[in-house]
Amino acid sequence: MIRFYHVYQSYQKDVFALSDISFTINPGEFIFLTGPSGAGKTTLLKLIIREEIPKKGQILVHGQNVSSIPVNKIPRLRRSIGVVFQDFKLIRNKTVFENVTFVLKTLGIDLKERRRRAHNVLKMVGLQHKTHFYPLELSGGEQQRVAVARAIVNDPVLLVADEPTGNLDPDRAADIMNLFEKINRKGTTVLVATHDRDMIQRMRKRVISLNAGRLDHDSGSQVHGEEN
Numbered sequence: 001m002i003r004f005y006h007v008y009q010s011y012q013k014d015v016f017a018l019s020d021i022s023f024t025i026n027p028g029e030f031i032f033l034t035g036p037s038g039a040g041k042t043t044l045l046k047l048i049i050r051e052e053i054p055k056k057g058q059i060l061v062h063g064q065n066v067s068s069i070p071v072n073k074i075p076r077l078r079r080s081i082g083v084v085f086q087d088f089k090l091i092r093n094k095t096v097f098e099n100v101t102f103v104l105k106t107l108g109i110d111l112k113e114r115r116r117r118a119h120n121v122l123k124m125v126g127l128q129h130k131t132h133f134y135p136l137e138l139s140g141g142e143q144q145r146v147a148v149a150r151a152i153v154n155d156p157v158l159l160v161a162d163e164p165t166g167n168l169d170p171d172r173a174a175d176i177m178n179l180f181e182k183i184n185r186k187g188t189t190v191l192v193a194t195h196d197r198d199m200i201q202r203m204r205k206r207v208i209s210l211n212a213g214r215l216d217h218d219s220g221s222q223v224h225g226e227e228n
């Protein structure tokens with residue numbers, strides 16, 4: 001599903017945001033990616049969605065080498081991945097409904113079906129009553145939940161989330177994690193970057209820890225026969 005093989009990323013000469021990262025994530029796994037601020041978590045997620053290309057090493061996502069994937073195949077790769085960005089990336093002049101169903105519209109899915117799917121996911125995140133609001137009319141936590149709804153509306157094969165509970169109170173954060181677990185049980189692979197140690201402990205999932213760009217620990221490395 002996802003394989004990193006001796007991956008390096010740098011933004012400045014000889015300064016590495018990621019150094020020699022290798023791991024494999026199998027289909028259907030639920031993984032937390034953790035580590036201090038600046039450890040490289042967001043960078044790693046950006047490499048998976050091909051927002052960036054590694055300086056060295058190989059990354060396979062769904063069997064494709066993301067560095068060499070043709071430009072015209074990138075949209076298809078991205079459509080199979082639901083992403084919750086750290087800064088939500090909601091479109092300001094579109095309503096919650098339009099934000100959540102934007103991708104469905106580009107895929108030619110009709111309004112009735114878009115409404116049905118939006119209703120389902122907005123109910124899951126507890127925002128069905130805010131369907132026609134604009135992002136700036138919502139709290140930070142509500143915007144975050146819209147971003148989660150948008151990420152799952154197209155039943156992605158892989159869900160990638162960068163601090164998806166950072167702006168939420170503990171009860172809401174637990175709701176979102178329960179939702180992710182539910183999605184995971186239906187077969188979606190879930191990868192969540194977070195600082196929240198309590199949540200990680202409570203959830204008892206595989207944990208990959210980064211520190212200063214290096215893979216510090218992978219709780220699943222023996223189970224999954226990795227070479228870290």
Ligand SMILES: Nc1ncnc2c1ncn2[C@@H]1O[C@H](COP(=O)(O)OP(=O)(O)OP(=O)(O)O)[C@@H](O)[C@H]1O
Pocket residue numbers: 011012016017035036037038039040041042043044
């Ligand atoms: N576009 C960029 N240009 C230059 N340096 C960058 C860029 N993006 C990230 N970095 C650097 O790469 C390192 C890793 O950053 P990254 O955002 O991946 O960390 P993180 O673990 O996600 O941190 P946080 O928990 O604070 O979000 C940091 O030292 C950061 O300053």
